[in-house]
Amino acid sequence: MRTNTFIKFIKVFLVIISVFILAGQAPAKDLRAVRIEKFLTKYNPTSPLRNKAHEILYCADIFGLDYRLYLAISGAESTYGKNYPKVSKNLTGILNGKTRFQSIYDNIYYTSKLLATGKWYAKFNKTKKIEDFVYIYKGVPPYDRYIRTLRFTLDGISAVSIKDELAQQNLLLALNSQKEKAKRRQKQEESLLVWNSIRYDQFEPGKVNKLYPMTDGNYSDLLNYSLSPALCDSGPFFFSPGDVHLQIR
16 A cells, blocks of 8 residues: 555656656647547557657648548558558558558648548538548448548547646646746846946936946836836936936936
């Protein structure tokens, strides 16, 4: 019992440590890719599509398709790349499986483009009904088994749990937000320190005295914290692009 509790503690600890390491270093991962990778790991661990999740998502997004559709077709036609002519790289059996592609990505792109822009699929793109797709893509009956195979993949991907990844991503976003707030606060404090260090007693009356610029050339925080709007408008300060000047009257 104690061993199981200790193992759970270690797992939680490692997740927290990994989040802190990744904070501010990596962009948030598309959780749709996580679903695809987990699904393929379960049903075809050796699938050549396991490392093509982002290519699938890219093509689905630019053509406005359901991101699960390409994988569903490849599942029905080649068991997600388990059985397909290696020389043709045609995982989707497109055009009766006779078309050759230079790469798997070419197959992903062309299949997605055809489904999105081909006039034969206009009804499917309007209704989004899988039956309207199958009647055209398969071409000849029976259709029921093909439809069930597609739905197995579509439903299976949607059912993949991403609870842990979602929690980790939300924690990562929260940590990044806190880091940004800390950076802004530090910049404001540095601005105040510079402003307060100016020796006004060394300025010559009647002359324009240039104040040294901040490291990033941004005075907005400094002015917000050090000068009131009334003082900026009517006081002895005036500003020019890129520099801050002070005139003692």
